[in-house]
Each structure stands twice: as structure tokens, then as C-alpha cells.
Amino acid sequence: MQFIKNDYEYRVWMLNAYFYQDDMEGDKLLTDEEMDDFLFEYRPQEYPCLGSVTPSKESSLELDITFFYRDHISEWAKSMGLINTK
Numbered sequence: 001m002q003f004i005k006n007d008y009e010y011r012v013w014m015l016n017a018y019f020y021q022d023d024m025e026g027d028k029l030l031t032d033e034e035m036d037d038f039l040f041e042y043r044p045q046e047y048p049c050l051g052s053v054t055p056s057k058e059s060s061l062e063l064d065i066t067f068f069y070r071d072h073i074s075e076w077a078k079s080m081g082l083i084n085t086k
Contacts, residue, residue, distance in 0.1 A: 001050055001051065001052045002017065002050065002051045002052075003048065003049075003050055004044065004047060004048060004049050004050070004051050004067075005047055005048045006047055007043070007047075010039070010043060010044060010047075010051070011039055013051055014039055014042075014051075014065075017051070017053045018053050018063060018065065019035075042065050044067040044069075045067070045069065046069060048070075049067045049068060049069050049070075050067065050068040050073070051065065051066070051067050051068075052065070052066045052067075052068070053065055053066075054066070
């Protein structure tokens with residue numbers, strides 16, 4: 001899970017967490033244009049957010065990308081008694 005504040009952090013995180021390209025040598029699986037299209041399509045709705053990459057429950061060879069936003073985290077904090085709701 002990663003705290004993501006902007007488009008740059010999202011891109012770096014996705015390359016490392018989803019594509020594992022931090023120190024990859026040799027041929028890439030996608031062209032730069034295909035990579036940009038993929039990153040644009042799966043980008044978060046807003047920043048800041050928490051991003052998570054997990055193994056897919058539907059296909060063992062795929063990964064799921066999930067984003068959690070302020071509303072999610074606020075609700076969790078309220079339910080855990082970390083935020084006073086009065």
C-alpha cells in the first residue's frame with residue numbers, strides 16, 4: 001500500500017508495484033505510448049489517496065489495483081473510534 005499525492009508519485013508507484021520496472025533490463029512489455037494509456041486509464045480519481053496492488057481473485061496471473069480516498073479513510077477512522085463524531 002502506498003500513499004500517493006500526485007500524478008508523478010502515481011506513475012513511479014505503478015512502475016514499481018504493478019510493472020516491477022524499477023531496475024528492469026532488456027525489452028519492455030509495452031511501448032511508452034501503451035504504458036501512458038494504461039496509466040491514464042487506471043489512474044486514481046483524486047489525490048491524495050492510498051494505492052494497493054494485490055493478486056487478482058479472478059485470475060492468478062493478474063493484479064488488482066485499488067485506491068482508497070479520504071472518505072474511505074475517514075469512515076474507517078470513525079468506526080475505529082479515532083475521530084470524534086460528535
